Structures are given as structure tokens and as C-alpha cells.
Amino acid sequence: MGAKNTSDSIEAYIKSILAQAGMVELKRSELADVFQVVPSQINYVIKTRFTESRGYIVESKRGGGGYIRIGKIEFSDRHQMLCGLYDSVGERVSQQVFTDVIQLLFDEKIMTEREGNLILSTASDSILGDGAAVIRARILKKILQQLDRKGMES
Numbered sequence: 406m407g408a409k410n411t412s413d414s415i416e417a418y419i420k421s422i423l424a425q426a427g428m429v430e431l432k433r434s435e436l437a438d439v440f441q442v443v444p445s446q447i448n449y450v451i452k453t454r455f456t457e458s459r460g461y462i463v464e465s466k467r468g469g470g471g472y473i474r475i476g477k478i479e480f481s482d483r484h485q486m487l488c489g490l491y492d493s494v495g496e497r498v499s500q501q502v503f504t505d506v507i508q509l510l511f512d513e514k515i516m517t518e519r520e521g522n523l524i525l526s527t528a529s530d531s532i533l534g535d536g537a538a539v540i541r542a543r544i545l546k547k548i549l550q551q552l553d554r555k556g557m558e559s
Contacts, residue, residue, distance in 0.1 A: 415440055415450045419475060428476040451475070457493060458505035460512070483515065487553040494546050497538035503528050503545055515552055524548065 409417070415436070422429040437444045455461040455475050464474040480486035490506060507525055510516040516524075528544060530537045 411440060411442055411446065412450050412454070415442075415447065416454045419450075419455070423475065423477055427479075428474065430472050430474045432472055447473075456502075456505060458502045458509065460509045483513075484553060486513065487515075487549050491546060491549040491553070494542055494549070496542055498542040498545055499538060500528065500530060500541070503541050506545060510552070 418436075418440075419429060419431070431447075433444045433447050436447050440446070451463060451465075451473060455463050457478070460478050462476050462478055466472055478489075480489065490509075494506075504525060507516065507521045511518055511521045524544075526532075528537075528541050533540045
């Protein structure tokens with residue numbers, strides 16, 4: 406197994422705090438000091454790894470007393486989660502957001518790893534061609550509808 410890079414270490418650190426507390430409030434500059442990186446590295450990790458499509462909510466206040474507050478989105482049940490995800494899907498979905506949502510469905514044990522990998526293999530720009538982002542949005546909405554329908558039946 407390869408060595409973790411700094412972004413992986415920052416992500417793991419934040420996730421470990423989240424696992425204990427459910428929500429974390431950090432000062433960008435203090436976290437940058439801990440990992441001996443510039444504050445923009447912290448911004449990068451938060452913007453790319455703690456997104457809504459990955460199941461996180463981030464609140465940020467800049468300035469002297471600024472902070473970053475990160476929380477894991479908690480859903481009361483599977484139906485609420487699927488509806489929330491469905492409502493957040495716009496007319497276009499990037500390949501990264503699509504991947505994040507499929508990963509979240511796997512993490513929440515709504516989808517198996519095999520199912521997720523099969524779906525991901527069909528949703529790349531190279532497969533979908535022109536209009537891929539629009540097609541991906543339609544696919545994702547249909548998947549979420551089907552999973553919710555399946556959940557209601559069981």
C-alpha cells in the first residue's frame with residue numbers, strides 16, 4: 406500500500422474528529438500549522454473531499470476569528486436520504502459528483518461495491534459522449550428513484 410499524501414492525512418484527521426464528535430470546527434491557519442502546509446491546502450482538501458455529494462455540510466467564516474465547521478449530513482431514514490440526494494441533482498452532473506454520490510450510496514450500504522462499479526463504468530465522458538453531464542444527471546435521478554422505490558417495497 407502506498408504512502409499517504411498530505412491531503413489524505415488532513416482528510417483522515419478531520420474524519421477522525423468527525424467520528425468522535427459528529428461535527429468539527431477548525432481554524433484554517435491552526436490546521437495548516439499542524440500539517441505544516443499553507444492554508445490554501447486546507448481549503449483544497451475541504452472543497453474536494455468534504456462536499457455535499459459526499460455527505461458533508463461545510464460552513465465557513467473568514468477573517469480573524471474565522472472558522473470552518475464541517476458536519477456529516479445525517480438522515481432520519483433511507484427515504485429522506487434518497488429524496489435529499491434527488492433534490493440536489495441539477496440539470497447537469499459532473500463525473501466527480503456522480504462518483505461521489507455512488508460512493509456515498511455504497512458507504513451507506515444502499516448499493517453494493519459491484520453495483521457501484523458497474524454504474525460508474527458506464528457514466529464516464531468517454532462512454533456518454535456529447536452532453537455527458539446532462540445524461541449523467543438523468544441517470545443519477547433514475548437510479549435514486551429506483552432505489553427509493555425498492556426501499557419502499559421492503
